[in-house]
Amino acid sequence: MHTSVSLKALALLVFCCLSTFAGAAGKCERLVATGNPEYPPYLWRDPQSPKHLIGANADLLTLIGEELGVKIEILYTGPWSRAQDEVRTGRVDLLAGAFLTLPRLEYMDYVHPAFFVTPSVVWVNKDKVFPYSGWEDLRERTGGTLVNNSFGQQFDSYAKANLNLEEVPSLTQAFQKLLLGRTDYVLYERYPGVALANTLGMLDSLETLEPPISSEGLYLTLGHNSACNDAWLRGQLAKKMTELTAAGLPETLLQRNLERWKVQQSQVVAPPPTQDDSQ
Structure with missing residues (x-):
């Protein structure tokens, strides 16, 4: 009986430790981001996949996700005002680029440092x-x-x-x-x-x-109402952002996407349909 209780206690201890570790490693394997769709070379709608946003900000966020082992999908959710509402309500986790303001601090955590000025x-x-x-x-x-x-x-x-x-x-x-x-x-x-x-x-x-x-400064932000917003994720995002900005990666991505935008425009790709003013 004593051995049985000890084994149960040990199993419970191991389970708790594993649960704590899993929590520390982040509770989300997928994050959804959005942003200003009229923001080239930082961010714009992908002509090949209008439901997604591409650009320097998107490339940076995708790379951070890969290094963290988290898939980050950058979606078009409507005009800039709608994109901010999506993060405020928690339907979307991240904003891929926003200036720091007092009203936004009420519903978003800012990941420091800024990646562009x-x-x-x-x-x-x-x-x-x-x-x-x-x-x-x-x-x-x-x-x-x-x-x-x-x-x-x-x-x-x-x-x-x-x-x-x-x-x-x-x-x-x-x-x-x-x-x-x-x-x-x-x-x-x-x-x-x-x-x-x-x-x-x-x-x-x-x-x-x-x-x-x-x-x-242009910052990555994480919504307060995101189900994925926890201390581990905030810390890891800040760590990776610090590393990548120190290495000069954002500027490299910016120059690459300036050329990407120019090439797309020279191909005269028809712009995706815009949503109506009621949004």
Whole structure:
């Protein structure tokens, strides 16, 4: 009887140890990520598989997943505003690139360090350029931006108190409104803006003003409501991100995806259908 009890106790101890180890190794073998689909060369819809996102951010995330032994699928979930909602609600685990803001901290954990620093600029109609040397010159004018977009906490706070910004679901709409004279300027990141304006045939009609309104770090984030959000995963993501950024890998991936985007556009691949404004 004593031996039987001892064996049961030992078996229970072994089971508990194995369970603890399994928990420490992460409870999810698959993660789902999403992000801004109008963000080349960082992120855009795959012409060959429109349900997925590709780009420098996606490549980095896929590599991190491979090193952790976790499959990470980067899916298109709609416009940038919808992508953020998917992470906020827990339907999607990760955002493949977001600026750090106070509202987002309420529903996402940020993985440090940032893997890119990207400048955001003022886009204007080339025929309607106005004097600009800083934020104050945007007052008394109407600007355009994407729904739920951010340019860093400092600028966001200033814009909320001082600027008139109209939000639309897509950059295509924002640029169209600008060229139609319905807005005076559009706020968006420089490199994705150039890539998309060129694809839309609008680049020659647009101009960017200096200096940038902000230059913000781009982070990987993990939703608070993700079933996979645990200490092990947060720690491993931060460890791998630190290693890869120190090795200069994000910049390598960025240059590779700049060329990838250019090649795709030169092949005149028809863009995947966009979802309607109701999203």
